[in-house]
Amino acid sequence: MKLRAGTRKSPLAMAQTYMVLDMIKAAFPECDTEIVTFTTKGDRQLDRPLDKIGGKGVFVTEIEQALQSGEIDFAVHSAKDLPVTLGEGLEISGVCPRGNYRDMLVTKKGVVFNDCDVFTVGTGSQRRRGGFARLYPNAKFSDIRGNVGTRLKKLSDGLYDGIILCAAGTERLGLSLSEYEVKEFEPWELLPAPCQAIIAVECAKESKAAEIISQVSHKETMLRFETEREVIRLLGADCTVPVGAYSEINGEKISLTVSDGKGHFAQGEKEIEKRFELVKELTDKL
Numbered sequence: 001m002k003l004r005a006g007t008r009k010s011p012l013a014m015a016q017t018y019m020v021l022d023m024i025k026a027a028f029p030e031c032d033t034e035i036v037t038f039t040t041k042g043d044r045q046l047d048r049p050l051d052k053i054g055g056k057g058v059f060v061t062e063i064e065q066a067l068q069s070g071e072i073d074f075a076v077h078s079a080k081d082l083p084v085t086l087g088e089g090l091e092i093s094g095v096c097p098r099g100n101y102r103d104m105l106v107t108k109k110g111v112v113f114n115d116c117d118v119f120t121v122g123t124g125s126q127r128r129r130g131g132f133a134r135l136y137p138n139a140k141f142s143d144i145r146g147n148v149g150t151r152l153k154k155l156s157d158g159l160y161d162g163i164i165l166c167a168a169g170t171e172r173l174g175l176s177l178s179e180y181e182v183k184e185f186e187p188w189e190l191l192p193a194p195c196q197a198i199i200a201v202e203c204a205k206e207s208k209a210a211e212i213i214s215q216v217s218h219k220e221t222m223l224r225f226e227t228e229r230e231v232i233r234l235l236g237a238d239c240t241v242p243v244g245a246y247s248e249i250n251g252e253k254i255s256l257t258v259s260d261g262k263g264h265f266a267q268g269e270k271e272i273e274k275r276f277e278l279v280k281e282l283t284d285k286l
């Protein structure tokens, strides 16, 4: 049996795809795999901010079409880049164990800011801008696009004083940040994007691939994925709506923090089975 994986070509997308292939091989050593790469609209139009070229869907539309036509068996995505609605007949069948979900400020070696300093941060994310401005009121922001390596290069070239990245990205790429200064933020300082650091695997419903992927999926991460994704669904978030969400499982319960980007936060905890009620309650409060 052979499964074809669809992914974007960026180094991060490729690294994440290999992680999924490793999970499959560990459980099903006899399963053959092949990678099919795609260049999406989001990869071709690197000069414009995401919300101007069609939002999150720009990275997935072509890949979803390949799933629907049967050209590939599963697709590997960064869950936080998934649009609210998936293509017809498709589902997220599984997820990898969540990586380091924290956002981090990366600056050049020896450069550390405090909240009195005026400095320019490269990030196109309204969520990161809003959250960061609360920590550093004098920060200014400037758009940045391109993959993680490109962003670090732009920082080294002096285009920005700092950039904000998710820690999971550089960790999965195996990039050393020893030539930079790094400050990681806990969720209560800078609330991550819903599903940040979760790798999601999309399949056609009821396909053989869906069955295999659901068997290797990481259960706890799937619960957090469903919960945080419900936040996006209820708030209708795309990249123009700066929603943050972070959930954690503690025994039989799940805790959740949500923010709407206007400085409103809501936090709560419920039994895991009542996770969607919890989301409804907290998003209603915002």
Ligand SMILES: NCc1[nH]cc(CCC(=O)O)c1CC(=O)O
Residues within 6 Å of the ligand: 078, 079, 080, 081, 148, 164, 165, 166, 167, 168, 169, 195, 196, 197, 198, 199
């Ligand atoms: N929007 C780009 C993107 N999509 C996923 C990640 C890596 C972290 C993740 O898996 O959420 C990144 C880079 C970043 O935000 O720094």
